[in-house]
Amino acid sequence: MKFLRFGVSSGAYTDQKLQILAAGVLKPRDVAVIISSSGRIPELLEVAEIASKRGAFVVAITSSHSPLARKADVALIVDHVEDVSTHLPMISRILHLLMIDILAVGVALRRNSDNMQLLYAEADELVERPSHIAQNEAAASNKALSDNPGVNLASPLSRLTSHSR
Structure with missing residues (x-):
């Protein structure tokens, strides 16, 4: 596949x-x-x-x-x-x-090299979420960070997303 x-x-x-x-x-x-x-x-x-x-x-x-x-x-x-x-x-x-x-x-x-654009698009699709899910996840992440100072969250796909290039 x-x-x-x-x-x-x-x-x-x-x-x-x-x-x-x-x-x-x-x-x-x-x-x-x-x-x-x-x-x-x-x-x-x-x-x-x-x-x-x-x-x-x-x-x-x-x-x-x-x-x-x-x-x-x-x-x-x-x-x-x-x-x-x-x-x-x-x-x-x-x-x-x-x-x-x-x-x-x-x-x-x-x-x-166009195939790399497919990889980037798939990575972008994986990290994009419907807005209400993304907001809930962000709120949960912020709470986790405030409860645990010194903890940072990072997505393993962050380097492949369009906004990180």
């Missing part, structure tokens, strides 16, 4: 059969991004193999020293320690999403 915003035809497949079918229609100059925490899933290794044979460029978001990292043209390494007691791969999901965001922004910058 992120790449479509920048005019890059893309698709995401979680079904193993669809992944293999999609890899089979790739062409030279296409890119296959394969995400795997372990980098050892046989079906994903097959997808990487098929994509490579078709002439596509393979990017792997995976762990270091994994078979997938070795098969890829470029490996974006996301080694981490996961809390296995919860059986929820939260850290790996966040890292994978972060890497996709980094890739999307990098592609946007390389393809066209």
Whole structure:
């Protein structure tokens, strides 16, 4: 979805059969991004193999020293320690999403400077709120600041908004 915003035809497949079918229609100059925490899933290794044979460029978001990292043209390494007691791969999901965001922004910058305007517009849209919500949030923020001297609030998107440029 992120790449479509920048005019890059893309698709995401979680079904193993669809992944293999999609890899089979790739062409030279296409890119296959394969995400795997372990980098050892046989079906994903097959997808990487098929994509490579078709002439596509393979990017792997995976762990270091994994078979997938070795098969890829470029490996974006996301080694981490996961809390296995919860059986929820939260850290790996966040890292994978972060890497996709980094890739999307990098592609946007390389393809066209107009894409940065799209990023700025999206950031502006995220920080804009209906006036009554914004007023309520501002009042709550002011109260929080007055109750806690020395505390400052800042939006992580503030540097991307039009009024901060």
